[in-house]
Amino acid sequence: MLETTIAAIRAADEAAMAAARELHGRLTKPAGSLGALEELSVRLAGLAGLCPPPLPEPAAVAIFAGDHGVHAQGVSPWPQEVTAQMIGNFLAGGAVVNAFARQAGASVTVVDVGVATPLPTDPAVLEPTAVDPAVLDPAVPRLVVASVRRGTRDLTVTAALTRDEALAAVQTGIRIADELIDAGAGILLTGDMGIGNTTPAAVLIAAFTGADPLDTTGRGTGVDDPTYARKVAVVRAALARHTPDPADPLGVLAAVGGLEHAALAGLILGAAARRTPVLLDGVIAVSAALAAAALAPDAVCAMVAGHRSAEPGATVALRHLGLDPLIDLGLRLGEGTGALLALPVVTGAVRVLHEVATFDSAGVAEK
């Protein structure tokens, strides 16, 4: 499944990109006056192989949730149970991601890909479905249980995952992408939940970019100085123990990743294979995007960087991917919140190519 998906990922369509650039020059606005939105719309034309590309609607957020053995090293001040408790909050519609998704008209799919503690029982929990437009209902957050194991192993002691476990999580991500796109989604947004998950993200970013752990490790949900020092030491120790090889992306995900990171890499690859844009959230998403790009370099054509997380590793990863984020407001929440804030910018960029009059049609003089 992974190999088929990778084989389906193609480079951007140059003709569609040229057509979008040419169209921009005829619309009733000074050339270039929409700044980064113009190039974004050109990229999306290249991805779709069409000018104008389809409006990225409806939008679907996929939140992959997992826990982390490295939590035992004291890298986060939050108890591990919060991962499962926040899933309850997502399904009840009470989290920030829900508020932003309701505003944007986006559906929310929560995927337990490896939560350690029991999920809250909730009558609103739905079973995974086959092709079903109801999975895109913005009013009903949905839970898919696809647990690979109840949290990763402690990466300071051993590999976080076996290679098979990492592959299973990647394939879950691909399956969710396919399911959402089959149901009609025009854009996928990455979300994540997992107490401690900025630690494996920092290791992944260091492994794929070669950056120093000091530059890839941040304060996550807000750790104090001693915890931060411990976190950097953990990242450094993980790199020393596993010497992850970026030429073997699945091996890197297995050694030092998380189940949600691996699943997000799969979601990104799945979207790229279907020529559907995937709007990246914060540091967890961009660490997964590095793995996806290592597996299939052309997958970058499908990626749109939603925002610049306050986590320093996010900036390192975005630079490596050659992506400029759309929003830069110091967010560090995850869940998909930064991607949702950026969604109207993406939609607006495409809408211009669909709806704006040309100088000719509007009878407006040119300079």
Next chain:
Amino acid sequence: MLETTIAAIRAADEAAMAAARELHGRLTKPAGSLGALEELSVRLAGLAGLCPPPLPEPAAVAIFAGDHGVHAQGVSPWPQEVTAQMIGNFLAGGAVVNAFARQAGASVTVVDVGVATPLPTDPAVLEPTAVDPAVLDPAVPRLVVASVRRGTRDLTVTAALTRDEALAAVQTGIRIADELIDAGAGILLTGDMGIGNTTPAAVLIAAFTGADPLDTTGRGTGVDDPTYARKVAVVRAALARHTPDPADPLGVLAAVGGLEHAALAGLILGAAARRTPVLLDGVIAVSAALAAAALAPDAVCAMVAGHRSAEPGATVALRHLGLDPLIDLGLRLGEGTGALLALPVVTGAVRVLHEVATFDSAGVAEK
């Protein structure tokens, strides 16, 4: 009317701001993890005097259009007729501002406050109305004719406006703010159209901030090097001729402003007097905001900077106002487009205070 409006503008309500900060600490997210959105929501609580402040809905864009005598100095490559032609485009729904407004569900009111050439006749043109919810219909752009004079005088030769003309334009802006808020608008967005209007904006910003014309003058719709040099010289000459006194804001607007700049200053003051947020677009808006803040310093409490225009003067003005923009994507189109892109961020910031569960109510453990 101006004096009454200024007298009604009050400082932010500290108790409401404290309540918003306290509420943020109880919501199911790490403290501070929403970055700039948290402080934005606190500011809007302070403006409304309520926590949570009302959702900023519905949104109303007011595009003030005017022409400029200084166009005769060759500061723009576009013919002056484009101002009127673009009004036709706005009313037909074909401009970028229309595409973004449809997406955001915002109404568009176009105000001719001083266009030089004849407006296009169009059966869809509506008369100005009294309190009427139909003025907020996002599907029907509306034209209000409130022309003070058919374009300003050439500010390199004489004062652009008499003091009475500048006052009339400011009062038109206040009247439009009142009308939109009376009709139910929860937030006003500034828009502008006027070939040549970045030149008076550059003079206004230099006059109110003391910055050098080289730092306040940009390339507007995209002028070549000789035109840019001429534009800077024009800005410098205007300052030398009029020596505008920032302690007399109406005098500054009259000497070196534009009718749309003056009207926008009025719109901002009108919104502030009604404790309604006003989302600023680009360089024209922030030059007008400087005049509004000079007339009533507490008006800044109502201002939200939508985006950082590519025009350098916008950054100078925002710094002077102490405002950080929400979006920074190199836009330089005007019309209200940058404000519309930022609108979901503002709405999202407020929505968090309305809809997100607390740790207590959601049964989520704290760190």
